[in-house]
Amino acid sequence: MEEHSKPHISIRAEKIFHILGFDVTNSLFLSFFVFLIFAIGALIYHHQSQSENKGKFYYLVNFIIKNLYNLFYSVLREKTDYFFPLLSSFFLFILFQNWFGLLPGVGSVLIKVKEHNELISVPLFRANTADLNTTLALAVISVFLSQVFAIKFLGLKAYINKFYRLKDPMSFFIGTLEIVSEISKMVSFAFRLFGNIFAGEVLLVIIAFLIPVLASFPFLILEVFVGFIQALVFSMLTTVFISVAIAKHH
Amino acid sequence: MTTEAAKFFATALTIAIGVLGPAIGIGMIGSKAVEALGRNPEAESAIRTTMILAIAFAEAVAIYALVVALIIKFV
Numbered sequence: 001m002e003e004h005s006k007p008h009i010s011i012r013a014e015k016i017f018h019i020l021g022f023d024v025t026n027s028l029f030l031s032f033f034v035f036l037i038f039a040i041g042a043l044i045y046h047h048q049s050q051s052e053n054k055g056k057f058y059y060l061v062n063f064i065i066k067n068l069y070n071l072f073y074s075v076l077r078e079k080t081d082y083f084f085p086l087l088s089s090f091f092l093f094i095l096f097q098n099w100f101g102l103l104p105g106v107g108s109v110l111i112k113v114k115e116h117n118e119l120i121s122v123p124l125f126r127a128n129t130a131d132l133n134t135t136l137a138l139a140v141i142s143v144f145l146s147q148v149f150a151i152k153f154l155g156l157k158a159y160i161n162k163f164y165r166l167k168d169p170m171s172f173f174i175g176t177l178e179i180v181s182e183i184s185k186m187v188s189f190a191f192r193l194f195g196n197i198f199a200g201e202v203l204l205v206i207i208a209f210l211i212p213v214l215a216s217f218p219f220l221i222l223e224v225f226v227g228f229i230q231a232l233v234f235s236m237l238t239t240v241f242i243s244v245a246i247a248k249h250h
Numbered sequence: 251m252t253t254e255a256a257k258f259f260a261t262a263l264t265i266a267i268g269v270l271g272p273a274i275g276i277g278m279i280g281s282k283a284v285e286a287l288g289r290n291p292e293a294e295s296a297i298r299t300t301m302i303l304a305i306a307f308a309e310a311v312a313i314y315a316l317v318v319a320l321i322i323k324f325v
Contacts, residue, residue, distance in 0.1 A: 191314055
């Protein structure tokens with residue numbers, strides 16, 4: 001098969017330009033736009049919440065946030081208020097990053113980039129969550145924060161007692177396994193999100209490559225659904241892990 | 251066997267064996283959810299949410315296999 005007839009699939013995000021010696025990849029570039037839209041949306045919401053006549057946007061955001069709150073409330077109960085900002089930002093951030101990766105033009109608009117003295121064309125945009133760096137960062141934040149909250153809510157002594165207890169020699173073996181399982185949580189978080197979104201991208205590319213007209217439409221709808229479900233799964237899992245971490249051990 | 255052929259075999263076997271477990275798992279989750287629905291139809295929304303979450307976890311395992319297969323194929 002000739003090189004140019006293959007669909008363009010790359011596991012890693014490609015560099016598109018440099019700022020002050022830092023490489024800017026196409027997934028980071030798209031996430032800047034998501035940040036921007038997020039910030040503008042937050043400002044509009046804040047502005048409307050202060051003013052007398054509130055617009056439709058205000059009620060829409062309120063509706064979404066209320067439903068999210070009820071969802072987390074079903075797990076965390078009276079501690080929901082404390083964790084809600086973190087969990088809802090996880091949900092909304094991942095949701096928007098997933099959905100922006102499905103917009104037309106993402107992955108299909110190419111630019112020419114010089115790499116190893118060779119001019120290659122790479123996509124200008126790429127879904128941010130289809131980049132393992134992003135998902136790993138989110139996973140590290142999630143697991144690390146659940147440890148921090150455990151120390152904060154239980155105290156350092158009780159936290160260490162969750163893993164190792166002097167009275168119980170077996171716990172030295174089990175506690176080590178627990179620590180390994182905390183690390184494997186990070187890996188599974190990162191690969192679940194990355195794998196789902198990246199697999200969706202590959203699926204859309206391959207289907208569009210096999211049947212160019214209309215056939216990828218149902219898969220696009222499926223990917224919108226998968227993006228929502230993965231955002232939900234990530235934030236719900238974080239919720240459950242936090243609620244397990246801050247529970248008293250007995 | 252050439253390296254290229256071994257790569258194709260590895261890709262196909264990774265995804266073929268890797269989706270066996272999740273397929274059985276998702277089937278079981280679906281059947282149990284329908285059973286629960288039949289027994290307790292008014293709990294539909296709760297059952298649906300739990301079912302979709304559980305399916306997403308089972309599916310994640312298949313996704314790991316898919317990622318490995320893609321890495322073998324394209325890297």
